[in-house]
Amino acid sequence: DAGVIQSPRHEVTEMGQEVTLRCKPISGHNSLFWYRQTMMRGLELLIYFNNNVPIDDSGMPEDRFSAKMPNASFSTLKIQPSEPRDSAVYFCASSLGGGGADTQYFGPGTRLTVL
C-alpha cells in the first residue's frame, strides 16, 4: 500500500513567490494534518481536516498560509507570499480519524527553502 504522498520533496523559491505543497493521504483515512518542523518548535500542527472539513487552523501562522482539501484524496498548503522565515520541512499526515487513539502516518515531507 502506498503511504502518504507529498510533492514536491524539495522546493526552493524566492521571497514573495507563491508556494503550493501537495498531499495525498492514505486511502480510507478521514483525517489529514499539516505540520511544520523547525529546530526551535519541533513539529507544529498547522491545520487539520476531518472528512475534508477544516477543524482547527489555529496553528496557521499568518494569513499568508492557507490550506484546502477539495476531496478525500488531496490537500494543498499554500503560502502566498512566501518569506525566508517560512523555510522549514512541511509534513502531511493522515489517520483513520475515528476519534480514538489513531496512529498518524506521515509523508516524507517537503523541504522548503525561501531565499
Place this chain on the structure above:
Amino acid sequence: DQQVKQNSPSLSVQEGRISILNCDYTNSMFDYFLWYKKYPAEGPTFLISISSIKDKNEDGRFTVFLNKSAKHLSLHIVPSQPGDSAVYFCAARPQTGANNLFFGTGTRLTVIP
C-alpha cells in the same frame, strides 16, 4: 507555548546500553501519549504509545513509562542498537476523542557502535 517539552536535544549512548529519552507535559487533560521515531529525509513513524490510565507499556526493546503526577513520560530502549539512531518525538493527545496531537521538539539519539 510548548505544552509538550523534550529538554534534551541530543543523547549519545553506547551500543548495548540503555537509552532513556524524557518528555514533560503541562496539560493534565492529555489522555494519550505516543513516541514517534524519525530518520533523516523521512517522515516520523509511530513507535509506541501509552494511555493515561496505565503507567507502563512495553513492546520488545521499547518501554514507555508514564508518571501522571509529575506530568512526565520516558522512553527506554534496551539494548540500544546503532539502527536506533534517529530523532525521537514525544506527542500527546489533548483529550479523549480528539484527533490532533501536540508534539515536542525532539531528541536526537546517537547509538555508538
